[in-house]
Amino acid sequence: MKTFKFPARHGYAVEISPFIPSRLACATSQYYGIAGSGTLLVLEQTETGISLVKSFDWNDGLFDVTWSESNEHMLVTGGGDGSLQVWDTANPQPGPLQVLKEHTQEVYSVDWSQTREENLVVSGSWDRTAKVWDLSHGGQSLCTLQGHEGVIYSTLWSPHIPGCFASASGDGTLRVWDVKTGRCRLAIPAHKAEILSCDWCKYDQNVIVTGAVDCHSYAIRRVKFSPFNQTVLASCSYDFTVRLWTTPGQSSRCWRTLEHHSEFVCGLDFNLHIPNQIPSRSVDTEHTHSRI
Template sequence: MDDQPSHFQKTLIKQYPARTAAETAESRYWRRFRAPDVSQQVGAVTSIDFSPLYPYNYAVTSSTRVIIFDARNRHPLTTLSRFKDKAYSGTFRSDGRLLVAGGETGHVQVFDPQKQTLLRQLRGHQRPVHTTRFAPDKMHVLSGSDDATVRWWDITAGEQLFRLDGHTDYIRSSACSPSSPDTWATGSYDHTCKVWDVRSQQCTMTLEHGAPVEATAFLPGGSLLATAGGTEIRIWNLLAGGQLLARMANHQKTVTSLCSANSAGPAATSAPRLLSGSLDGHVKVYELDSFKVTHATKYPGPILSVAISPNAALLAVGLADGHLYVRRHTHNKGAVPGLPGAPTKVRTPFQRRLTAANYRYFMRGGNEKAAPGDVRVQPPDQKKLAPYDQMLRRFEYRAALDAALKTEQVEVVANVLEELAARSGLGAALGGRDAQQLVPLLAHLQKHIVDPRHANLFIGILNRVLDAYGPALGVSEDVDMKIRQVREQVKLEAKLQSTLLRLQGSLEPILAVALAARMPAVEE
């Protein structure tokens, strides 16, 4: 017989639709954040803020302290513990030299993180202060409190310049527009987000969110504002007078945190993203063209805070149980050109000239794809047969079935069985087996006999096996055990199908009545 397999047609393996969607470039980008560094804080991590200055250290607010971590090794650098009760909203100034935080006592405190000294203690709020932010001019601080007031402070003089009234419930979030340093947004439990002009000390816009507002964030450019409350995130167009652009209800529980990533995604520096954290334990990433979720990550507890570094190299997530998760991206490193602390010149890596002395010279073009109009030259047809195809070619049907079973791929076994049936070789393949050869076949049938794609085929095979080896039952304990397991699997599937049929019969009248009630009455 000719040893060349060119005249033999390989067994065609059926292709079924993928059970899961193909991974996108966006998913691959976010999956490149490495396994997290996990640290346990003394209390719930209510706030995380990255310094705008390279190396982008981050401040973590937990219980009665604010801890500043080194972004390069994730080790704590400084601990600020000058709080009599819980601390809230520790945030950096735009130059990274000062830090401001609120607290349960109602005081707003300004620190020098490097010297660990308290520079200012601003008093005026009557209730806890949950949000504090430095103004872009570095000389002023905005704070929002549970006393429903927003206050504007001069840190040089250490006194309050004015206060903004308008909210009627707790104020829990604030944000400054990146395009206008005089435009601020504050979110409150009165279900509104108010936009303020600190020059006129007036509220210029009130946005009705419809639920207690937990977080606010301006999107890059400053024309769009995101608010989070309840299970929804809403996007507002401020240039159009507060027009509602999108409502995103992708979380199952309250959304607690929002942050904007200016240079994240597969097309870095040109594809900003919005990140949200929720009490359902998910961090979700939204692209800002159609406001769709592009990636989601699950954490083992309710999330209170989410932040990403300016260079999108570190992603920090704080949980209600005190765990802090910090992930580092495998590619995004170093300073971002144009941000404070970044080098003025970007050093380009050295590239070796490609010549015939390099191995890559002879491999060039191997990854190129043909254009639609290119002429394709097909390579010589060199078929490499699988072991089961080699056995089928030599008409060794029992060995072909054994080789297919060794692959443990249900599609391969099913197609080999169909090929054997077409050749009238099932009797030779199934017969004459001892206990050691029969057990793998029975194990495969037990595992896949309830698969709806192959159930008809495998039930027929099982019937033939029982007809052939029924008189020999009781000889091998292993074979008897496999037969019992197959029987239990079939009984369980039959019971499940019976339950589903009864459930379907119960639901059909209910669905019919509901459908009839929704149909409009026909006018005679």
């Protein structure tokens, strides 16, 4: 296991670059995201450890990050001031290339589309709306989708269906949206509690996993399907752990628990290039790389 610590910043999200196997980005905040500023960390994994490549500061907390699927230098983060920030790691200037400000409350989720037919970003906010953005068309969103009765914690594009994304909310529902029509295609009362995360199965377009504040000792903060094994998914939790699960079918069970953090674990990803490698990010200010 490799560890990187950045003082005075608490981690909320981590994502591996789709282009460079050793590179990852972390969205962080001061004071547990309650107050203060935020920092986007771009890190590099080496044989001996994890090093800082570049950092970008923002005047409010950063809660999520997503890499571009078409440009290895581009990233988007979501901030506590209701804005999205567009960053270029090759830009010598310290500030963002663009700031997209339409949400009226915290942006808790951002995701870059994975299908070849489009190049879009979706954002989910505490203002109960999801917005879709095309960064090549100026600073205005393409559309705003409403329907949730609670905070939106997670928005994820389908890796299979163009123009389709899922959202998870504090109202206990999972919704599937069609951007072309601007409507909700499916609303599922998935939990009787707040849903904090969702993810699409990489092998079956009809399967989505959700993580909520129920059915566990502490809230599940993020869930991810493995890109290499259709029967494996990972979760991280406020109980300080990362857990590996088998998906429903023959039996659903936790088959491994990683206990290397000392605080809430909020960020989690699978390395798309290296099988069995999972980066995680905690509010204990540590970033770790684990092997499973």
